[in-house]
Amino acid sequence: MSYESIVYECADGIARITLNRPDRLNSFTSSMHGELRDALAKVAADKSARVLLITGAGRGFCAGQDLSDRAVAPGSAPVDLGESIETNYRPLVLGLRALPLPVVCAVNGVAAGAGANIALACDLVIAAKSASFIQAFCKIGLVPDSGGTFFLPRLVGTARAMGLAMLGDKLPAQQAAEWGLIWKCVEDAELTSTVDALLTQLAQAPTRGLAAIKRALYATGSTLEQALDLERDLQRELGFSADYREGVDAFLGKRPPRFTGR
Numbered sequence: 001m002s003y004e005s006i007v008y009e010c011a012d013g014i015a016r017i018t019l020n021r022p023d024r025l026n027s028f029t030s031s032m033h034g035e036l037r038d039a040l041a042k043v044a045a046d047k048s049a050r051v052l053l054i055t056g057a058g059r060g061f062c063a064g065q066d067l068s069d070r071a072v073a074p075g076s077a078p079v080d081l082g083e084s085i086e087t088n089y090r091p092l093v094l095g096l097r098a099l100p101l102p103v104v105c106a107v108n109g110v111a112a113g114a115g116a117n118i119a120l121a122c123d124l125v126i127a128a129k130s131a132s133f134i135q136a137f138c139k140i141g142l143v144p145d146s147g148g149t150f151f152l153p154r155l156v157g158t159a160r161a162m163g164l165a166m167l168g169d170k171l172p173a174q175q176a177a178e179w180g181l182i183w184k185c186v187e188d189a190e191l192t193s194t195v196d197a198l199l200t201q202l203a204q205a206p207t208r209g210l211a212a213i214k215r216a217l218y219a220t221g222s223t224l225e226q227a228l229d230l231e232r233d234l235q236r237e238l239g240f241s242a243d244y245r246e247g248v249d250a251f252l253g254k255r256p257p258r259f260t261g262r
């Protein structure tokens with residue numbers, strides 16, 4: 001499949017997806033969703049991929065659903081948004097969460113609507129200082145989707161989640177980092193170098209261990225007993241991995257580890 005709305009590349013263990021409709025602030029269309037599904041399947045099937053980056057081309061990260069991609073003009077038949085969510089946004093969020101490798105989101109500019117929440121579905125979110133997060137849904141009579149109602153209260157608490165969702169104000173990246181919505185905010189000029197260093201680090205990390213961390217930390221509905229059970233099971237599995245053996249051997253040999261992701 002050739003891509004028109006995204007750019008996909010994978011080299012040196014680093015897969016990169018760039019949302020690429022800069023004149024529309026990289027807003028989602030059905031065809032972009034189709035391309036994203038295809039690219040995520042490629043990442044999942046590519047054994048050499050150890051980390052995935054998602055970012056946007058141009059001045060924005062993603063302005064959510066392309067509102068001109070559907071006919072909602074007076075007189076036209078109503079669009080079934082539930083179907084759009086089921087076909088496009090739900091698989092995207094679940095697909096990102098299910099990937100057995102870290103997913104980094106570099107928020108290079110405004111992230112609005114589903115664009116903001118797709119960023120929050122990623123494992124590590126780094127934003128440029130000029131970027132912002134907007135739960136734009138309330139401005140058009142909708143509810144935060146793409147996991148927004150799940151992620152927001154868990155990340156920033158109900159009071160802030162409610163304010164963001166009901167008012168749709170622009171949350172600057174720095175405040176998003178201070179509130180714990182995202183991992184880090186950096187100066188615009190440092191976004192590329194910071195993200196590249198992080199990707200290089202993650203591409204050389206014990207990938208199976210990171211995938212297990214992702215599984216355990218996202219099992220948010222667990223009781224303590226269930227969490228302890230999962231930790232035991234994951235640790236058992238990882239204890240048989242080549243990377244655990246290499247990590248211990250490197251520690252005892254006082255040398256840097258060379259993890260292979262196996």
Ligand code: T3D
Nearest residue numbers: 023024025027063064065066067068081084112113114136
């Ligand atoms: O429908 C379903 O399937 C259900 C799922 C819904 C999920 C959702 O995401 S709903 C929320 C949809 N998104 C929005 O409501 C955000 C709309 N955009 C904005 O509010 C603003 O564009 C921003 C605050 C994001 C950025 O503002 P600004 O001033 O930096 O840029 P701009 O001038 O508004 O936008 C630049 C261009 O992109 C402009 O086009 P033009 O005038 O240069 O030809 C603008 O119309 C276009 N654009 C921005 N966002 C969208 C868009 N075009 C279509 N859809 C958009 N979402």
